Amino acid sequence: MSTQTDNQLIFELSRPGRRAAAQAPRALPEERLSAIPQALRRKQRPALPEVSELQVVRHYTNLSTRNFAIDKQFYPLGSCTMKYNPRGANRAAMLPGFLGRHPLAPESHSQGYLACLFELQEFLKEVTGMQGVSLTPMAGAQGEFAGVAMIRAYHEARNDDARTEILIPEAAHGTNPATAVMCGYKVREVPVNKEGDVDLEALKAACGPQTAGLMMTNPSTCGVFERQIDGIAKAVHEAGGLLYYDGANLNAILGKVRPGDMGFDVIHMNLHKTFATPHGGGGPGAGPVGVSERLKPFLPTPIVGREEDGRYRWLDQHDLPQSIGHLSAFMGNAGVLLRAYFYARVLGREGMIRVGEYSTLAANYLLKRLEAIGCTPAYPARRASHEFILTFAKESKTLGVSAMDIAKRLLDYNQHAPTTYFPLLVPECFLIEPTETETKEALDEFVAAMESILAEARDNPELLKGAPYSQPVRRLDDVKAARELDLVWSNV
């Protein structure tokens, strides 16, 4: 049951003079204050809410219970790998020795931490088949940036400066074109055929002396394994370009196939998807990059190296003069890297293989069951990888029920909706990724919900258009929200 205060903003709960003792700012002594130039000091007090500690605890605890979250519900958000991440990995990363370590502490005081990172570099090399790894990128986007910046640095080091284009298949991860543009390249799109594979002839025609590289993910955003990867790699390499692997879908092939063996020159991995940090929380993440032999000199710094006597140390610009440089003040997000290290240690080689196998098994089980109840797969002839696409184009045309209506209705069945309307090349689609951590019972519940919703769509389509009915808010007007964006609360 909700009370009125449940629906208020924390600012609306504010009463003058009310405070939480634990959070009260300490008054700064005058001699410290005087170190801050007058021009940089606040003229007015910040407009913070004045509330008691219990009000704060209650307010945010209540808000948190309204969330859909992996801790409460099935969360099959395609392309996002919303799997359960073991608490144990987090506990290990929270050990006081790690938590209290100062980033400027001398290397001699950080040997344990550096040893973990060194071993993580080695694990990631082994599992991806790459020759060098840098853990420093702070997120997937920065990993992508680092990857394409290395491609650019490689061509420039060879005075090969007529390469202006990056090729991107339609089934690439959605962020890839933005990365290519950020690195100063023009994007050329390559079409995908009806079975979800790259149109190899179109790719060959697009390759040339202007090709700097190709960005793709395999399995692709179509949820299928790209079968012609050998031919693609050959075409791009023969044109003098390099191959970039987006690690968005690495979960599907973990322990099974290695991007390095497929011919990729550079890859980024999302540790906050595949390796025990929850994804979708808005950060922090980690997007390590792995490279083939020829790109090793360009890896971003710092990297952890091991001396002959077994000591670990940071390798910096002095060791790697051709590096694309630093990407942050220190090196990556330490907590995320440590969680990944423990996760990899606990899984071991055998466990890694099981991640790939079970994430793929769960996806194919769900696909077959959903197909049996009347859902339409986008690529019916293909086996799914770790995720798959359904299209509701038929329902949209005949019943007037859109993918979004079905997605919203799923919330009433206590199931988080899959990714909707992505990838763009399939109309009215769901991209569903169950991951390896769900039980068969959880998958069956999702199928039961979908079966019931499809019956509702036939018998009472209007019901779906009004959904959800059971949530703290009803259907949001996202068009109005986008057109009249208003994020700032103000009581004036």
Add this chain to the structure above:
Amino acid sequence: MSDIRAELRYATSHEWVRLEDDGTAYVGISDHAQDAMGDLVYVELPDVGQQLEVTDEAGVVESVKAASDIYAPVSGEIVAINEALEDTPELVNQDPYGDGWLFQIRLNDKSELEQLLSADDYRTQLDSED
């Protein structure tokens, strides 16, 4: 059934072109394209004076579902853009062949129009996409 106008030429990427007497042409997106995108919330247009080659990126249309690039269906110089779309992108949904036009371009070469689809060809393309 989406509205396809006989007097227009279409690009396979769903832009339409309408040739004017003065050698310029108006460009927009088709009724089918606006319907597939859903309610638009933002339109990015090229700069007046910008030179575009065929299939150059000429802007972006963004809905709550997706963002999609607009490609120049013909080459030429941008002579005007539809400034009303900055505040009212919904014009593209309401009137894709009229008030929802995107930009006006001075054609480098009128024969490029021959490379585009006729209304009938565009209809055939849409039917085959179904």
